[in-house]
Amino acid sequence: MPKVRPVATDSLIAARGIVKSFQIADRTLEVLHGVDLDVKRGELVALMGASGAGKSTLIQVMGLLDRPTSGKVLLDGSDAWELPLAERAALRNRAIGFVFQFYHLLPELNAVENVLLPAMIGNSWSGYKQRAKEFKDRARGMLVKFGLEQRLDHRPAQLSGGERQRVAIARALFLDPKMIIADEPTGNLDSATGERVLELLLTEQHERGVSLLLVTHDERLAAHCQRIVRMEDGRVV
Amino acid sequence: MYKYFLSWRYMRARRTNLIGVVGIGVGVGALIMILSIMTGFLEETKKSLRGGLSDIILETDQRMFRDGRRVPHSPAPLLEAVRADPRVAGACAQLSWFGMLTQGGSRSAYATEQLADPQKGNLSGVRLFGIDVQDEYQTTELRAALARTPLLGDERVADLDDPFAPPEGYVPDGRPLASCLVGEQLASEWRLRRGSEIWITTALIDAKSGEVHPSDRRFVVAGTFRSGENEMDLQRIYLARAELSDFLGTGREYSQVLVRLKDYERDGTDVQLDFQSTLTQQGLVPRPEFVRTWEDYRRPLLGAIENERVLMAIMLSLVVVVAAFTVFAILSMMVTEKRRDIGILSALGATGPGITGLFVLIGFWDTLLGATGGAILGVLGAVYIDPFERGLSHTIGVEIFNRKVYLFDHIPAIVNPVWVGVIVLGAFVIALLFALVPAWKAGRLHPLDALRYE
Ligand SMILES: Nc1ncnc2c1ncn2[C@@H]1O[C@H](COP(=O)(O)OP(=O)(O)O)[C@@H](O)[C@H]1O
Ligand SMILES: [Mg+2]
Numbered sequence: 001m002p003k004v005r006p007v008a009t010d011s012l013i014a015a016r017g018i019v020k021s022f023q024i025a026d027r028t029l030e031v032l033h034g035v036d037l038d039v040k041r042g043e044l045v046a047l048m049g050a051s052g053a054g055k056s057t058l059i060q061v062m063g064l065l066d067r068p069t070s071g072k073v074l075l076d077g078s079d080a081w082e083l084p085l086a087e088r089a090a091l092r093n094r095a096i097g098f099v100f101q102f103y104h105l106l107p108e109l110n111a112v113e114n115v116l117l118p119a120m121i122g123n124s125w126s127g128y129k130q131r132a133k134e135f136k137d138r139a140r141g142m143l144v145k146f147g148l149e150q151r152l153d154h155r156p157a158q159l160s161g162g163e164r165q166r167v168a169i170a171r172a173l174f175l176d177p178k179m180i181i182a183d184e185p186t187g188n189l190d191s192a193t194g195e196r197v198l199e200l201l202l203t204e205q206h207e208r209g210v211s212l213l214l215v216t217h218d219e220r221l222a223a224h225c226q227r228i229v230r231m232e233d234g235r236v237v
Numbered sequence: 238m239y240k241y242f243l244s245w246r247y248m249r250a251r252r253t254n255l256i257g258v259v260g261i262g263v264g265v266g267a268l269i270m271i272l273s274i275m276t277g278f279l280e281e282t283k284k285s286l287r288g289g290l291s292d293i294i295l296e297t298d299q300r301m302f303r304d305g306r307r308v309p310h311s312p313a314p315l316l317e318a319v320r321a322d323p324r325v326a327g328a329c330a331q332l333s334w335f336g337m338l339t340q341g342g343s344r345s346a347y348a349t350e351q352l353a354d355p356q357k358g359n360l361s362g363v364r365l366f367g368i369d370v371q372d373e374y375q376t377t378e379l380r381a382a383l384a385r386t387p388l389l390g391d392e393r394v395a396d397l398d399d400p401f402a403p404p405e406g407y408v409p410d411g412r413p414l415a416s417c418l419v420g421e422q423l424a425s426e427w428r429l430r431r432g433s434e435i436w437i438t439t440a441l442i443d444a445k446s447g448e449v450h451p452s453d454r455r456f457v458v459a460g461t462f463r464s465g466e467n468e469m470d471l472q473r474i475y476l477a478r479a480e481l482s483d484f485l486g487t488g489r490e491y492s493q494v495l496v497r498l499k500d501y502e503r504d505g506t507d508v509q510l511d512f513q514s515t516l517t518q519q520g521l522v523p524r525p526e527f528v529r530t531w532e533d534y535r536r537p538l539l540g541a542i543e544n545e546r547v548l549m550a551i552m553l554s555l556v557v558v559v560a561a562f563t564v565f566a567i568l569s570m571m572v573t574e575k576r577r578d579i580g581i582l583s584a585l586g587a588t589g590p591g592i593t594g595l596f597v598l599i600g601f602w603d604t605l606l607g608a609t610g611g612a613i614l615g616v617l618g619a620v621y622i623d624p625f626e627r628g629l630s631h632t633i634g635v636e637i638f639n640r641k642v643y644l645f646d647h648i649p650a651i652v653n654p655v656w657v658g659v660i661v662l663g664a665f666v667i668a669l670l671f672a673l674v675p676a677w678k679a680g681r682l683h684p685l686d687a688l689r690y691e
Binding site for chain 1: 238239241242243246247250577578580581582583584585586587588589591684685688
């Protein structure tokens with residue numbers, strides 16, 4: 001039995017002994033071999049490593065999107081994967097914000113509506129109705145601040161990659177989560193655009209004091225981060 | 238709250254949903270429209286089945302009471318007793334007997350010859366009805382049957398208020414003949430016109446000796462009637478009651494009394510029960526079972542009509558099932574198409590049941606729009622079928638609905654609000670059941686599998 005590393009008091013999220021294996025036909029492929037990772041409140045952590053190292057798999061487990069084969073994800077002290085489905089969904093809704101490489105906006109909704117989506121999901125009909133105006137103003141305000149003043153009513157298909165990612169960032173931040181998980185948010189953008197998007201993300205992280213777990217290949221960027229975690233073949237090195 | 242918002246947005250954004258809406262709409266609309274028109278036709282048929290009858294029939298058959306008494310010879314006491322009831326709108330006495338219509342100009346000897354060799358044909362078994370015209374008018378549909386436009390030729394009576402008046406231009410050779418009214422099919426078969434003379438042969442059985450005594454008499458046709466019911470139009474001959482009584486010569490003045498009620502639907506069974514006890518006690522009707530409603534008379538046919546309607550409804554319900562199936566197909570397509578969205582929604586905090594709800598709601602909107610639109614169109618279609626058909630017939634120059642064939646000059650449609658409700662509700666239940674399957678699958682999608690879908 002390996003010793004479980006103690007969880008620091010200022011830790012927001014702590015992964016302990018995460019093992020994740022995939023069943024492919026009759027073969028079992030173990031992708032994560034017992035990973036520990038802590039992110040403190042307000043901390044900016046860069047997660048680096050070669051392609052296929054298991055970065056995405058790890059953050060999906062920590063982001064409560066994919067159940068680990070074994071191990072725990074401690075969020076505010078309790079094991080998130082032991083919670084009932086609805087509570088875990090609520091944590092995804094309020095405590096964590098995702099930014100994906102491929103933006104993942106809903107094509108039928110315009111920019112403002114996409115940003116409002118977490119509020120729509122997290123609230124009942126009446127609860128949302130009561131605060132609809134407040135929500136809308138906030139969503140518009142964020143998009144304006146992100147330089148999308150002229151794009152509020154545009155559908156994702158009418159936006160550039162950089163603009164889409166700004167909308168996605170606004171969406172991730174909308175309910176003031178404790179943590180943002182961003183998986184190669186600039187991976188699909190040209191370097192100039194990517195840089196500006198990252199700048200925006202880092203500024204927001206700093207202003208809001210939200211934790212940010214950022215998967216990136218950019219060594220220059222990583223240098224700005226408080227901590228760099230490197231992964232290799234499903235292990236933190 | 239996203240379920241309502243997104244389901245509605247997907248509804249509007251995805252044109253394929255229109256197919257589901259239209260499918261359900263057409264199904265529900267057609268079901269309502271056809272059922273309403275069917276009901277209209279069946280009700281008209283029912284009315285024609287009732288036509289020659291009235292609401293309640295009191296038979297005063299020659300059969301004796303159990304204690305050997307007999308009913309009075311005259312219908313007056315029974316009519317009086319019946320009319321005294323405030324729920325009764327009218328009553329009439331009828332004398333009915335069987336007879337044979339033998340070729341014009343023949344005699345009973347000829348009829349006997351005909352009977353001996355059925356291959357020779359030219360003999361019609363008929364029902365002779367002796368009636369009091371004004372009483373009859375108040376009680377049965379005879380007046381309407383006399384006034385109705387005939388299908389075959391036009392030999393209607395000259396004066397509705399006095400149908401037994403000798404036909405105009407009738408010049409009797411000898412003693413003037415009594416008039417009779419003949420069903421139009423019988424008249425057509427025998428090529429009878431106003432003023433034609435017919436021989437009617439009948440036979441009476443002597444109660445004591447058991448011997449059969451044939452007798453015959455000539456009558457003149459005063460006109461034809463069209464009740465719309467085959468049996469009546471093919472077999473019935475009306476005579477004045479006194480005339481028939483005289484012809485039969487038994488002293489019997491009536492064989493049944495027909496009663497029309499002010500509100501049959503409301504009072505029918507009550508009056509039947511009351512009459513069964515009072516009239517038998519007063520010795521006016523031999524036995525309680527001789528007090529019958531017209532529905533008792535027509536039970537088997539009415540049962541068949543009801544069956545027909547139920548069968549029709551079942552078959553048409555399949556249309557709605559097919560429509561609901563399009564909802565199933567559309568939703569299945571949409572779940573596949575929207576895999577990525579489903580993943581995004583779970584990442585943002587939606588639960589599996591929530592996603593299921595989202596897709597069920599899409600099915601719900603489809604059904605709501607389809608069923609409501611279909612119900613409105615179906616009801617409008619049923620109500621305005623007649624002018625619509627006229628317009629269409631006029632435009633394409635082909636008569637779709639031949640008004641002459643039916644008893645009614647318009648296409649009848651009866652819209653029953655209860656059925657409309659049941660049909661709409663049924664469409665909802667079926668469509669939502671079908672929607673549940675793809676929606677449930679959507680809710681079980683793994684968020685990451687859905688997200689990886691690039
Ligand atoms: N659903 C899956 N089924 C099978 N293998 C997977 C699955 N997801 C990831 N993998 C494998 O796990 C390894 C790590 O993948 P990933 O976490 O995406 O790496 P990274 O994000 O660091 O590039 C890869 O070898 C990949 O092929
Ligand atoms: Mg990756």
